[in-house]
Amino acid sequence: MxxxxxxxxxxxxxxxxxxxxxxxxxxxxxxxxxxxxxxxxxxxxxxxxxFADYDDAPVAAPAPLDYNPYRDNFSDMNPDGSYIFGYSLPNGVRRWERGYFSGQQQSRVVEGFSVEPRHYQSGVSYELRCYRADAYGYHPLGIEYIQQPPVVRRDLLPRVHCLNLQR
Structure with missing residues (x-):
């Protein structure tokens, strides 16, 4: 053996x-x-x-003049379990999300959005997709096409029409 x-x-x-x-x-x-x-x-x-070698290379969107990766990319967790998360890239890709406990629904609520550049012959447009998830499930809130991506920063709420954010 x-x-x-x-x-x-x-x-x-x-x-x-x-x-x-x-x-x-x-x-x-x-x-x-x-x-x-x-x-x-x-x-x-x-x-x-x-990407200059490619014939169908997308044209990069101009970077914001005040782009700061340390300020514009964040993930903060609070002691009560709520959080805020976001990032911003120079090409216009954005993501922002927050989670909190809703006393009205007696459950956790997550809401946020993502933005991606879409390149067309007439120029660049940005696709904004908002969402909300709560005790009743995941709810996409629609798609908007905007000319400029929203500003995503640690210290301020983004201005998007599809989310009812308190300002």
């Missing part, structure tokens, strides 16, 4: 050693070309330069 177990270990070791290619056998040129799967360009100009 012990001999059979040892034979199985040797056989398994041989199969595994053939299945894994050592790093030294990979061509160095291949390793130099490897890049992470997702790398965000640092600016709209970098994105345009990066």
């Amino acid at each position: 012990q001999r059979t177990g040892e034979q199985l270990r040797q056989l398994l070791g041989q199969q595994l050693s053939r299945a894994v290619v050592p790093l030294a056998t990979a061509p160095l040129a291949t390793l130099n070309r490897r890049r992470p799967a997702l790398v965000a360009p640092s600016s709209p100009a970098a994105a345009a330069a990066r």
Whole structure:
């Protein structure tokens, strides 16, 4: 029995050693070309330069002059369980969400929106999708097309028509 177990270990070791290619056998040129799967360009100009080879490359939206990744990307949790979360990217992608306990419904409520740029021949438009989730389920609140994405910052509520946010 012990001999059979040892034979199985040797056989398994041989199969595994053939299945894994050592790093030294990979061509160095291949390793130099490897890049992470997702790398965000640092600016709209970098994105345009990066995708210049493509005929149907989207035109990057101009970045807000006061873009600050430390101020515009946040996730804050309060001791009572409520939270606020948001991020803003230079190309116009935005996301904002808050969760809180509603005394009226006696349940947790989550509401928020996401914005994505849509490139058309006439220019860039932004698709705004709002939602609300509560004890009665998930409720998409409609889609709007706007000319400028809403400002998403830690210290102020975004101005969007589809959410009834207290100002």
